[in-house]
Amino acid sequence: MSRQVFAYILHKEGTPDDTALELITAAKKIDPDASVVALVTGTGDNLNTVCNDMTASYSEVWKVDHADLAYPNAELVRKALVGILPKDAVVLVPHEHFGLDLSPGLSVKLDAPYFPDVFEFEGLEGDTLKVIRQEFSGMVSTHVQADISGGAVITPRPGSFQPDESKSAGGQVTDKSGEVGELTSTRRYLEIVEAEVGEVDITKSDVLVSVGRGIEDQDNLEIIEELAEAMGADVSCSRPIVDAKWLEKSRQVGTSGQTVKPKVYMALGISGSFQHMGGLKGSPFIVAVNKNPKAPIFQVADVGVVADILEFVPELTEGIAEEK
């Protein structure tokens, strides 16, 4: 029997997440012969819609319908999965806020090795799976391996694997709801508090002047605002600037902030973590200025300048003013 790889499908209001098709590619990189099973938890019509949708891409879809799973509380989902998964299950969960909530504990409960934030797979040699991860915000990479004969929990990085768009699986839905058992947890989901709307909606900006840790001090933000003004752009930022409370949360670009789609993106003193780049869609033209020539941002930017933004930005502002 071929190896079963299970892919946990994130979905919202009846629509599967982009990662739903990326996990097929990830599973096939682990084992090209694997039979890949979609795991879909939730309840009601939305759940059925997602399950039916997934049969186009997965030959087998396991459905778990439970009223308490209407919102994916990771504590309850973990219990449900432990109830239905075979002992040697290889489970893929996207490495985002839900995956981070569910997966480390799931690996303990399944007594299986955990591969977090996997960037690429080298494949199987016997039962040993070798993967590539990044450490130190992407400054170095590592090969990591473990024996997966007794199963594994793996969180592939969203956006790192091409979505499998073939949609030729013609799969079937198997209802596993009856095998789940009682679901209780002392962590109870209450509500979602929506992000506050800021004074400027950066998701609508054509040109963004984005600032990161390299600005060093709140007082220096002035040079960023002056450049944005000269360019006719809006100011956005990376996470450390919001953590320091120098700019409001609605200005933050990234997976935990806003998803933006400008034509031109100036990344100033931003190293370019995957969480930051995850908020940048629509292939903008990226200009990166960073004093560290090895900053990962230079791998994804179109044009790069190795310079200290504190010195470079005022000169650029002046250069633009002279042109006008």
Add this chain to the structure above:
Amino acid sequence: MEILVCVKRVPDASENEIEVNSKGTDIDRDDLVYSVNEWDNYAVEEAIQIRDKVGGTVTVITVGDEEAEEVLRREMAMGADKGILISDEAFEGTDGRGIAAILKTEIEKGNYDLILTGAQADDGAGQVGGMLAAMLDVPYASLVNHLEIIDDKKIKAGREIAGGNQEMNEIELPCVLSIQTGINEPRYVGIRGIRKVASLDIPVRTAGDLGLDASAAAPKVNRVDYFVPEPGEGAEMLEGSTEEIIEKLVEILKAKGGIK
């Protein structure tokens, strides 16, 4: 409230250029500046603020070599009441699962209501807190960026999810939470603060003290090597004098519609 914060001593990526050593077995650790993992600082600050509000004790704990004591002392200078260093050669080369198993044995000797970790550390895994909670059979919530103590039995925790939204949960104690940056503003620790706690005793626990042997810390997941991937094509790097670079860049920005 008895609060435990799990911390880690890590190379400070803002102070160092992280490079792979010549054999590819590790990063080059010569002359690295170490500090406490950035996320852990937020966790300790949160613990101190809770204690100051509702009373209790903040204990900081780490698994590491003897030099790891310096980060415990730093967090005690911030205001943590106690430190515990778990250190044993038997624990070298362990993985996240091993660290969680080691912490579990020490935690079971105490009576902690709330256990905090940073949301992630230098390896970007974000795994120890969730594993620890599962081993202790207590609830877990990751990426917590808002924390309210309701009473001595339960808390309200906000998790950072996508798009700047927040997922609110009510969680019974005891529980484990991983703390996200931005939840508070960690206080500054000066040299004088460190001196004040210099003479405080930090107990060291060995594998024997915890009743563990090396097998408890044996890694399930092994790091084979470190490497730097072949750089892709990457950005077109602008070079020359600052004037030349700016002239080129202004031209490019104009062509791409970056200047209105």
